[in-house]
Amino acid sequence: MNKSTRTTRQRQVILDQLCALSTHPTADELYHLVRQELPHISLGTVYRNLELLSDQGLIQCLELSGHQRRYDGSTAPHSHIRCTVCDRVADLPIAPPQAPLAEAQRHTDFLVTGLKTEFVGLCPSCRCAKDK
Numbered sequence: 001m002n003k004s005t006r007t008t009r010q011r012q013v014i015l016d017q018l019c020a021l022s023t024h025p026t027a028d029e030l031y032h033l034v035r036q037e038l039p040h041i042s043l044g045t046v047y048r049n050l051e052l053l054s055d056q057g058l059i060q061c062l063e064l065s066g067h068q069r070r071y072d073g074s075t076a077p078h079s080h081i082r083c084t085v086c087d088r089v090a091d092l093p094i095a096p097p098q099a100p101l102a103e104a105q106r107h108t109d110f111l112v113t114g115l116k117t118e119f120v121g122l123c124p125s126c127r128c129a130k131d132k
Contacts, residue, residue, distance in 0.1 A: 005056065011049045013037050018050075018059055019073035024080070024089040026068050064089065064118050083123035085130075092119055 017033050018025070025033070031046040050071055054061040060072040064082050070089050072080075079092040097117070105112045122130065 085126040
């Protein structure tokens with residue numbers, strides 16, 4: 001963790017729980033998991049620590065198509081895919097394309113610093129339910 005921020009037990013448990021998951025939980029979902037180890041932790045503490053960890057670049061905060069924020073313990077560049085029925089989010093192990101960054105920069109006076117790619121579709125569970 002960042003030297004300027006003290007590592008608390010609560011923060012470490014939140015980070016450990018998140019990094020052990022591949023499900024991209026919401027803060028509420030992570031709160032229920034963390035409470036199994038820290039029964040007296042508050043939801044506000046989980047939210048504050050997730051924001052701090054995200055600001056430090058130790059986790060990713062995913063804001064996908066205006067849905068509830070989800071969190072990812074993997075900070076390596078990768079894309080995500082979201083089910084349009086149940087909102088499940090999964091990693092898509094492909095790096096976001098870089099060519100659009102230069103193209104976007106040519107068309108704006110903004111400083112283009114990144115690209116977020118969200119793929120959408122049906123997860124296996126929802127696809128099976130739809131086929132029935």
